[in-house]
Amino acid sequence: QITLKESGPTLVKPTQTLTLTCSFSGFSLSTSGVGVGWIRQPPGKALECLALIYWDDDKRYSPSLNNRLTITKDTSKNQVVLTMSNMAPVDTATYYCAHAPRMPRGGTQGGYYYYYMDVWGEGTTVTVSS
Amino acid sequence: DIQMTQSPSSLSASVGDRVTITCRASQSISTWLAWYQQKPGKAPKVVIYLASSLESGVPSRFSGSGSGTEFTLTISSLQPDDSGTYYCQHYNGYSGFTFGPGTRVHVK
Numbered sequence: 001q002i003t004l005k006e007s008g009p010t011l012v013k014p015t016q017t018l019t020l021t022c023s024f025s026g027f028s029l030s031t032s033g034v035g036v037g038w039i040r041q042p043p044g045k046a047l048e049c050l051a052l053i054y055w056d057d058d059k060r061y062s063p064s065l066n067n068r069l070t071i072t073k074d075t076s077k078n079q080v081v082l083t084m085s086n087m088a089p090v091d092t093a094t095y096y097c098a099h100a101p102r103m104p105r106g107g108t109q110g111g112y113y114y115y116y117m118d119v120w121g122e123g124t125t126v127t128v129s130s
Numbered sequence: 131d132i133q134m135t136q137s138p139s140s141l142s143a144s145v146g147d148r149v150t151i152t153c154r155a156s157q158s159i160s161t162w163l164a165w166y167q168q169k170p171g172k173a174p175k176v177v178i179y180l181a182s183s184l185e186s187g188v189p190s191r192f193s194g195s196g197s198g199t200e201f202t203l204t205i206s207s208l209q210p211d212d213s214g215t216y217y218c219q220h221y222n223g224y225s226g227f228t229f230g231p232g233t234r235v236h237v238k
Contacts, residue, residue, distance in 0.1 A: 046217065047217055049226055049228065049229065105180070112222075112223020112224070114221055116179040118176055
């Protein structure tokens with residue numbers, strides 16, 4: 001059974017750096033074809049994927065937030081860490097992490113296989129305020 | 131970057147109704163699309179992946195179709211538990227995941 005759980009501060013001040021940890025079980029991020037993503041959702045708004053890390057340490061970032069985000073993995077601890085710098089009140093949101101398996105039967109596009117998010121954590125709420 | 135749009139933004143329907151939500155991509159994405167259901171205060175749950183594959187454990191009244199730039203999620207007989215917001219999501223190997231703006235479904 002795959003489970004994920006997000007942890008981190010509930011309150012950060014503007015300009016601070018946010019560090020969130022996704023602790024997971026039921027899979028290994030050293031297994032080929034596995035990814036973990038971070039997604040956020042401001043109150044009353046839509047989902048936004050922030051970053052994605054693959055088993056081979058390849059990474060993807062949201063183009064609009066690329067220069068503020070860093071995603072890393074610790075395979076021995078079964079954790080993925082997201083840091084977001086220069087936090088502002090607009091970054092107030094619920095932050096989720098999710099398991100993303102590769103689906104080979106979707107074929108390839110540009111040499112890449114298809115992924116989707118099949119198991120999510122329950123989320124952690126972060127408020128940015130002075 | 132590929133943009134995702136959804137219509138309608140919200141709908142209200144009765145128990146037993148057939149409901150269809152549409153998702154459009156700004157350029158062709160083959161069948162690389164998933165649908166998620168989210169209830170208030172809860173994490174999203176995947177309903178459909180690869181445009182038409184039903185996720186394990188999801189009721190068969192849910193179905194997905196489409197390819198290229200236009201996709202639909204259909205609920206054949208709406209149930210009270212189907213209320214929530216539905217998001218489409220595209221995966222691209224170069225840029226990762228992109229979500230649509232969501233469609234809120236209210237069951238009368």
